[in-house]
Amino acid sequence: MKKLGVSLYAASTVALLLWAFYQAVYVAPLDAMQGEVSRIFYYHVPHAMLCFLFFAVSLLGSIGYLSFRRSHTDWAQISDAWALTGAEVGVVYCTIVLLTGPLWGRRAWGIWWTWDARLTTTLVLWLIYVSYLLLRRFAAGPQVQTLAAVLGIFGALDVPIVYMSNRWWRTQHPAPVFGGGPDSGIKDPAMLAAFGWNVLAWLAWGVLITALRYLVERQNQKNLRREEQAALNA
Amino acid sequence: MDQRAILDHQFVVAAYVITWTVQLGYLAWLGLKWRDQKREATRLGRKPR
Numbered sequence: 001m002k003k004l005g006v007s008l009y010a011a012s013t014v015a016l017l018l019w020a021f022y023q024a025v026y027v028a029p030l031d032a033m034q035g036e037v038s039r040i041f042y043y044h045v046p047h048a049m050l051c052f053l054f055f056a057v058s059l060l061g062s063i064g065y066l067s068f069r070r071s072h073t074d075w076a077q078i079s080d081a082w083a084l085t086g087a088e089v090g091v092v093y094c095t096i097v098l099l100t101g102p103l104w105g106r107r108a109w110g111i112w113w114t115w116d117a118r119l120t121t122t123l124v125l126w127l128i129y130v131s132y133l134l135l136r137r138f139a140a141g142p143q144v145q146t147l148a149a150v151l152g153i154f155g156a157l158d159v160p161i162v163y164m165s166n167r168w169w170r171t172q173h174p175a176p177v178f179g180g181g182p183d184s185g186i187k188d189p190a191m192l193a194a195f196g197w198n199v200l201a202w203l204a205w206g207v208l209i210t211a212l213r214y215l216v217e218r219q220n221q222k223n224l225r226r227e228e229q230a231a232l233n234a
Numbered sequence: 235m236d237q238r239a240i241l242d243h244q245f246v247v248a249a250y251v252i253t254w255t256v257q258l259g260y261l262a263w264l265g266l267k268w269r270d271q272k273r274e275a276t277r278l279g280r281k282p283r
Contacts, residue, residue: 021250025250035238035239035242036239036242036243036246037242037245037246039246040245040246040249043249043250043253044249047253092256092257092260095256096252096253096256096257099249099252099253099256100249100252100253103245103248103249103252104245104249106245107241107242107245205257209257209260209261209264212261212264212268213264215268216264216267216268216271219268219271219272219275220271222275223271223274223275223278226275226278226279227278230278
Protein backbone atom coordinates (compact mmCIF):
# COMPACT_ATOMS: atom_id res chain seq x y z
CA MET A 1 0.00 0.00 0.00
CA LYS A 2 2.85 2.36 0.91
CA LYS A 3 4.71 1.40 -2.28
CA LEU A 4 1.58 2.05 -4.35
CA GLY A 5 1.18 5.49 -2.77
CA VAL A 6 4.82 6.41 -3.49
CA SER A 7 4.53 5.14 -7.09
CA LEU A 8 1.33 7.12 -7.63
CA TYR A 9 2.93 10.26 -6.19
CA ALA A 10 6.05 9.83 -8.36
CA ALA A 11 3.92 9.24 -11.49
CA SER A 12 1.79 12.32 -10.72
CA THR A 13 4.95 14.40 -10.24
CA VAL A 14 6.38 13.29 -13.60
CA ALA A 15 3.03 14.05 -15.30
CA LEU A 16 2.95 17.46 -13.58
CA LEU A 17 6.51 18.25 -14.73
CA LEU A 18 5.67 17.32 -18.32
CA TRP A 19 2.48 19.41 -18.19
CA ALA A 20 4.36 22.37 -16.73
CA PHE A 21 7.03 22.04 -19.44
CA TYR A 22 4.31 22.04 -22.12
CA GLN A 23 2.72 25.14 -20.56
CA ALA A 24 6.04 27.00 -20.39
CA VAL A 25 7.27 26.12 -23.88
CA TYR A 26 4.11 25.85 -26.00
CA VAL A 27 1.24 27.66 -24.25
CA ALA A 28 2.67 30.75 -22.51
CA PRO A 29 2.94 33.71 -24.91
CA LEU A 30 6.30 35.33 -25.61
CA ASP A 31 7.24 38.40 -23.61
CA ALA A 32 6.89 41.45 -25.88
CA MET A 33 10.24 42.93 -24.81
CA GLN A 34 12.43 39.87 -24.25
CA GLY A 35 11.13 37.37 -26.79
CA GLU A 36 11.78 33.66 -26.34
CA VAL A 37 14.53 34.06 -23.75
CA SER A 38 11.82 35.00 -21.23
CA ARG A 39 10.88 31.29 -21.11
CA ILE A 40 13.94 30.73 -18.87
CA PHE A 41 11.89 32.58 -16.23
CA TYR A 42 9.53 29.56 -15.88
CA TYR A 43 12.40 27.41 -14.55
CA HIS A 44 14.60 30.05 -12.94
CA VAL A 45 12.06 31.78 -10.64
CA PRO A 46 10.33 28.64 -9.25
CA HIS A 47 13.75 27.19 -8.37
CA ALA A 48 14.72 30.46 -6.65
CA MET A 49 11.48 30.48 -4.63
CA LEU A 50 11.72 26.82 -3.68
CA CYS A 51 15.38 26.90 -2.60
CA PHE A 52 14.24 29.27 0.19
CA LEU A 53 11.72 26.64 1.30
CA PHE A 54 14.36 23.90 1.50
CA PHE A 55 16.77 26.15 3.38
CA ALA A 56 13.90 26.84 5.81
CA VAL A 57 13.58 23.05 6.33
CA SER A 58 17.32 22.99 7.06
CA LEU A 59 16.94 25.88 9.52
CA LEU A 60 14.13 24.11 11.42
CA GLY A 61 16.14 20.87 11.46
CA SER A 62 19.22 22.69 12.79
CA ILE A 63 17.20 24.41 15.54
CA GLY A 64 15.59 21.05 16.38
CA TYR A 65 18.97 19.35 16.62
CA LEU A 66 20.37 21.99 18.97
CA SER A 67 17.21 21.88 21.09
CA PHE A 68 17.00 18.09 21.46
CA ARG A 69 20.63 16.95 21.37
CA ARG A 70 20.84 16.57 25.16
CA SER A 71 17.27 15.66 26.07
CA HIS A 72 15.90 13.49 23.20
CA THR A 73 18.67 11.82 21.18
CA ASP A 74 16.27 10.22 18.68
CA TRP A 75 14.48 13.50 17.95
CA ALA A 76 17.86 15.19 17.58
CA GLN A 77 18.92 12.60 14.98
CA ILE A 78 15.64 13.05 13.09
CA SER A 79 16.10 16.85 13.17
CA ASP A 80 19.69 16.49 11.98
CA ALA A 81 18.56 14.31 9.05
CA TRP A 82 16.03 17.02 8.08
CA ALA A 83 18.70 19.73 8.40
CA LEU A 84 21.07 17.88 6.07
CA THR A 85 18.26 17.02 3.63
CA GLY A 86 17.01 20.61 3.43
CA ALA A 87 20.53 21.97 2.91
CA GLU A 88 21.37 19.49 0.16
CA VAL A 89 18.12 19.86 -1.81
CA GLY A 90 18.34 23.64 -1.32
CA VAL A 91 21.84 23.63 -2.82
CA VAL A 92 20.57 21.65 -5.83
CA TYR A 93 17.80 24.21 -6.44
CA CYS A 94 20.13 27.16 -5.78
CA THR A 95 22.71 25.72 -8.22
CA ILE A 96 20.06 25.71 -10.94
CA VAL A 97 19.20 29.34 -10.11
CA LEU A 98 22.88 30.32 -10.44
CA LEU A 99 23.24 28.45 -13.75
CA THR A 100 20.03 29.53 -15.48
CA GLY A 101 20.22 33.16 -14.30
CA PRO A 102 23.44 33.98 -16.21
CA LEU A 103 22.00 32.35 -19.36
CA TRP A 104 19.06 34.77 -19.19
CA GLY A 105 21.37 37.66 -18.23
CA ARG A 106 23.64 37.09 -21.24
CA ARG A 107 20.71 37.54 -23.64
CA ALA A 108 18.80 40.21 -21.70
CA TRP A 109 21.70 42.34 -20.38
CA GLY A 110 24.56 41.25 -22.65
CA ILE A 111 26.62 40.01 -19.65
CA TRP A 112 26.87 36.67 -17.86
CA TRP A 113 27.32 38.10 -14.37
CA THR A 114 27.39 41.33 -12.43
CA TRP A 115 28.13 41.91 -8.75
CA ASP A 116 24.75 43.38 -7.93
CA ALA A 117 23.06 42.78 -4.56
CA ARG A 118 20.65 39.99 -5.61
CA LEU A 119 23.23 37.97 -7.53
CA THR A 120 25.97 38.41 -4.91
CA THR A 121 23.79 37.53 -1.91
CA THR A 122 22.49 34.45 -3.78
CA LEU A 123 26.05 33.34 -4.52
CA VAL A 124 26.98 33.88 -0.84
CA LEU A 125 23.93 31.80 0.20
CA TRP A 126 25.03 28.99 -2.12
CA LEU A 127 28.62 29.15 -0.81
CA ILE A 128 27.47 28.99 2.83
CA TYR A 129 25.40 25.86 2.21
CA VAL A 130 28.09 24.24 0.06
CA SER A 131 30.49 24.80 2.99
CA TYR A 132 27.83 23.24 5.27
CA LEU A 133 27.77 20.13 3.04
CA LEU A 134 31.58 20.01 2.86
CA LEU A 135 31.75 20.22 6.67
CA ARG A 136 29.32 17.29 6.93
CA ARG A 137 31.26 15.32 4.34
CA PHE A 138 34.84 15.80 5.52
CA ALA A 139 34.84 16.66 9.24
CA ALA A 140 34.77 13.92 11.85
CA GLY A 141 34.10 13.76 15.57
CA PRO A 142 31.23 14.21 17.98
CA GLN A 143 30.89 17.98 17.40
CA VAL A 144 30.27 17.85 13.62
CA GLN A 145 26.47 17.81 13.89
CA THR A 146 26.50 20.71 16.37
CA LEU A 147 28.88 22.80 14.24
CA ALA A 148 26.80 22.04 11.14
CA ALA A 149 23.60 23.06 12.96
CA VAL A 150 25.13 26.41 13.96
CA LEU A 151 26.36 26.99 10.39
CA GLY A 152 22.91 26.00 9.08
CA ILE A 153 21.24 28.61 11.28
CA PHE A 154 23.70 31.35 10.26
CA GLY A 155 23.34 30.36 6.61
CA ALA A 156 19.58 30.77 6.82
CA LEU A 157 20.08 34.38 7.95
CA ASP A 158 21.14 35.15 4.38
CA VAL A 159 17.74 34.01 3.00
CA PRO A 160 15.81 37.16 4.04
CA ILE A 161 18.72 39.30 2.81
CA VAL A 162 18.54 37.60 -0.62
CA TYR A 163 14.76 38.03 -0.67
CA MET A 164 14.90 41.72 0.26
CA SER A 165 18.02 42.58 -1.76
CA ASN A 166 16.19 43.94 -4.82
CA ARG A 167 13.79 45.85 -2.55
CA TRP A 168 16.46 47.42 -0.31
CA TRP A 169 18.99 48.25 -3.03
CA ARG A 170 18.79 49.40 -6.61
CA THR A 171 19.92 46.33 -8.53
CA GLN A 172 20.43 45.27 -12.12
CA HIS A 173 18.34 42.20 -11.33
CA PRO A 174 14.67 42.65 -12.34
CA ALA A 175 12.24 43.95 -9.71
CA PRO A 176 10.37 41.35 -7.61
CA VAL A 177 7.80 39.37 -9.61
CA PHE A 178 5.42 39.28 -6.64
CA GLY A 179 5.07 41.61 -3.67
CA GLY A 180 7.26 44.30 -5.20
CA GLY A 181 4.76 47.14 -5.34
CA PRO A 182 1.72 48.09 -7.42
CA ASP A 183 3.38 47.27 -10.78
CA SER A 184 4.63 43.81 -9.78
CA GLY A 185 2.91 40.57 -10.71
CA ILE A 186 2.32 38.67 -13.95
CA LYS A 187 -0.45 40.38 -15.91
CA ASP A 188 -1.03 37.79 -18.67
CA PRO A 189 -3.23 34.91 -17.39
CA ALA A 190 -1.52 32.33 -19.66
CA MET A 191 1.92 33.39 -18.36
CA LEU A 192 0.65 33.31 -14.78
CA ALA A 193 -0.80 29.81 -15.31
CA ALA A 194 2.47 28.52 -16.83
CA PHE A 195 4.40 30.01 -13.93
CA GLY A 196 1.99 28.51 -11.36
CA TRP A 197 2.19 25.04 -12.94
CA ASN A 198 5.98 25.16 -12.86
CA VAL A 199 6.07 26.22 -9.20
CA LEU A 200 3.70 23.36 -8.36
CA ALA A 201 5.59 20.79 -10.46
CA TRP A 202 9.03 21.66 -9.06
CA LEU A 203 7.57 21.73 -5.54
CA ALA A 204 6.19 18.21 -6.04
CA TRP A 205 9.58 17.10 -7.39
CA GLY A 206 11.34 18.75 -4.46
CA VAL A 207 9.10 16.93 -1.96
CA LEU A 208 9.89 13.63 -3.70
CA ILE A 209 13.69 14.04 -3.63
CA THR A 210 13.55 15.49 -0.11
CA ALA A 211 11.72 12.39 1.13
CA LEU A 212 14.21 10.13 -0.63
CA ARG A 213 17.23 12.04 0.76
CA TYR A 214 15.74 11.94 4.26
CA LEU A 215 15.29 8.15 4.05
CA VAL A 216 18.88 7.73 2.83
CA GLU A 217 20.18 9.78 5.77
CA ARG A 218 18.06 7.91 8.33
CA GLN A 219 19.38 4.60 6.94
CA ASN A 220 22.92 6.00 7.18
CA GLN A 221 22.33 6.94 10.84
CA LYS A 222 20.97 3.43 11.58
CA ASN A 223 23.99 1.81 9.90
CA LEU A 224 26.41 4.00 11.88
CA ARG A 225 24.64 3.11 15.15
CA ARG A 226 24.79 -0.60 14.35
CA GLU A 227 28.46 -0.30 13.44
CA GLU A 228 29.19 1.47 16.75
CA GLN A 229 27.24 -1.20 18.63
CA ALA A 230 29.13 -3.97 16.85
CA ALA A 231 32.47 -2.29 17.69
CA LEU A 232 31.46 -2.00 21.37
CA ASN A 233 30.42 -5.66 21.48
CA ALA A 234 33.62 -6.88 19.80
CA MET B 235 14.07 32.90 -38.04
CA ASP B 236 16.61 35.68 -37.55
CA GLN B 237 19.97 35.24 -35.82
CA ARG B 238 18.74 36.77 -32.55
CA ALA B 239 15.75 34.42 -32.33
CA ILE B 240 17.96 31.39 -33.01
CA LEU B 241 20.36 32.43 -30.24
CA ASP B 242 17.47 33.06 -27.81
CA HIS B 243 16.12 29.60 -28.58
CA GLN B 244 19.53 28.01 -27.95
CA PHE B 245 19.84 29.77 -24.59
CA VAL B 246 16.36 28.59 -23.52
CA VAL B 247 17.23 25.00 -24.55
CA ALA B 248 20.52 25.24 -22.60
CA ALA B 249 18.70 26.48 -19.45
CA TYR B 250 16.12 23.67 -19.64
CA VAL B 251 18.74 20.98 -20.37
CA ILE B 252 20.91 22.18 -17.44
CA THR B 253 17.91 22.12 -15.07
CA TRP B 254 16.89 18.58 -16.03
CA THR B 255 20.50 17.34 -16.00
CA VAL B 256 21.16 18.67 -12.48
CA GLN B 257 17.85 17.35 -11.09
CA LEU B 258 18.06 13.92 -12.73
CA GLY B 259 21.77 13.66 -11.87
CA TYR B 260 20.96 14.33 -8.22
CA LEU B 261 18.17 11.72 -8.32
CA ALA B 262 20.58 9.16 -9.80
CA TRP B 263 23.18 9.96 -7.10
CA LEU B 264 20.48 9.51 -4.42
CA GLY B 265 19.54 6.15 -5.96
CA LEU B 266 23.17 4.98 -5.79
CA LYS B 267 23.50 6.20 -2.19
CA TRP B 268 20.28 4.38 -1.23
CA ARG B 269 21.58 1.15 -2.79
CA ASP B 270 24.90 1.49 -0.91
CA GLN B 271 23.11 2.09 2.42
CA LYS B 272 20.90 -0.96 1.90
CA ARG B 273 23.94 -3.11 1.07
CA GLU B 274 25.71 -1.80 4.18
CA ALA B 275 22.63 -2.61 6.30
CA THR B 276 22.61 -6.16 4.95
CA ARG B 277 26.37 -6.53 5.62
CA LEU B 278 25.97 -5.26 9.21
CA GLY B 279 22.99 -7.55 9.71
CA ARG B 280 25.07 -10.57 8.71
CA LYS B 281 28.02 -9.66 10.97
CA PRO B 282 28.28 -12.02 13.94
CA ARG B 283 28.01 -10.22 17.27
